[in-house]
Amino acid sequence: MRDQSGGAALRPDDRRASDQVADPGAWSLPHEGLSDARLVERSRLGDDDAFGCLVSRYERKLVRVLTRLARDPELARDLSQETFWKVFTHLDRFDTSRRFGPWLFQVGVNLGLDHLRRSRLHTTSIDGTGDLGLASRELPMPDPRVSADLAGEVQHVLAKLPLDLRTVLVLRDLEGFSSAEVASIVKRREATVRWRLAKAREQFRQQWERRQKDLPEARQEARQ
Amino acid sequence: MKCVSCRWMRFRLPLLAGGDLLGAERRWADFHLRACPTCRELLASNGAAVDALHAASSEPAPPEPGTLWPALKLRISETRREPVLRLGAPWRRS
Numbered sequence: 001m002r003d004q005s006g007g008a009a010l011r012p013d014d015r016r017a018s019d020q021v022a023d024p025g026a027w028s029l030p031h032e033g034l035s036d037a038r039l040v041e042r043s044r045l046g047d048d049d050a051f052g053c054l055v056s057r058y059e060r061k062l063v064r065v066l067t068r069l070a071r072d073p074e075l076a077r078d079l080s081q082e083t084f085w086k087v088f089t090h091l092d093r094f095d096t097s098r099r100f101g102p103w104l105f106q107v108g109v110n111l112g113l114d115h116l117r118r119s120r121l122h123t124t125s126i127d128g129t130g131d132l133g134l135a136s137r138e139l140p141m142p143d144p145r146v147s148a149d150l151a152g153e154v155q156h157v158l159a160k161l162p163l164d165l166r167t168v169l170v171l172r173d174l175e176g177f178s179s180a181e182v183a184s185i186v187k188r189r190e191a192t193v194r195w196r197l198a199k200a201r202e203q204f205r206q207q208w209e210r211r212q213k214d215l216p217e218a219r220q221e222a223r224q
Numbered sequence: 225m226k227c228v229s230c231r232w233m234r235f236r237l238p239l240l241a242g243g244d245l246l247g248a249e250r251r252w253a254d255f256h257l258r259a260c261p262t263c264r265e266l267l268a269s270n271g272a273a274v275d276a277l278h279a280a281s282s283e284p285a286p287p288e289p290g291t292l293w294p295a296l297k298l299r300i301s302e303t304r305r306e307p308v309l310r311l312g313a314p315w316r317r318s
Contacts, residue, residue: 048300055293063292081292085299154280172242173274174281179244194239201238205273 036100044091051091055084058104061175065105066112068170071159079115083108105177106185109167116163153215157207165200172197228252233263241270 031039031053042050059080066076066083086107087094094103158166164186171182172193179197183190226248233256239245240253257264 048297051300052293052297055296056291059292077289077292081295084292084296088296088300150276151280154276169277172244173277176281194244197242197244198235198238201242201270201274204277205238205270208273208276209269 037096040091040094040096040100043088051088054100054104058101059084062104062108065170065175066108068155068158068174069109069112069163069167070116071155075115076112079112080108083111086111102177102181102184105171105181106187109171109185110187113163113167120163153211154208157204157211160207161200161203165196165203168193168196169200169204173201226252226255228256230256230260230263233257233260234266237263237267237270238274241267241274 031042031050034042034050034053036054036057039050039054043054062080062083063073063076066079067073070076070079083104087104090107094100158169161169167186168182171177171185172179177185179190179193182197183193186193188196233253236245236249236253240250245253257267
């Protein structure tokens, strides 16, 4: 049962416990050994620390995924916060026979994509560019001397890919989700995900090789 | 063994490089690669790109500014207090 605001209904004892926010970052250790499904059940009964344990389990990965999609760590944290809030207010709809992680990432990735698409529409209305145009508008071409590290290079090349291809590549190759899990997260058939994955890797390869060819010349110039 | 064309192969090379080509398609691809140096070369190029992605995935993440939980917990507890006040108000007014 839920109240109208979307929060789980509380028993009197639970309400007192939830009011104790003096040490908001702490939760009791017994939660650590519980499965995600048990933590969801306890959260539904008003055990906030059980939800805190779920946040602790998934927040780093969620922030990382959203940072890789949005290329903005601050925005990624805001989107992650919204994701956990949305999940918390919809816990009653979660089927505990399914896995919690893919559901959480489905909510998070879709929030992220919605946000990025809205930004793209806004950008398109200003300068008429598509996704690639957005990439070059939001993220100016970084100086190769600065982004010399591998992760920075990969991130730069990823930013050139269309959003739907970038999403699949981040989830499969950078975060290690299976194709079936990626399909569940992006709400597409597995065959569609495999098709996108092939296309995304091919585009990444072409951009990556071009970038690797240009990089030594740029570094040489920098040294002179 | 089914003989596949280079065109069939090219689309699947990125999947093969990332370990996502399985079953019969994988066997046909292996068979084709044995006889096709051009596709083998392209596979090596695909493999290098996938290796870069995997290497980037294992790089340590930069330190994060802290857990999201304190702000979330505060939001949860504030939301739970609101209905109590709303429910209580009409009784007090009468």
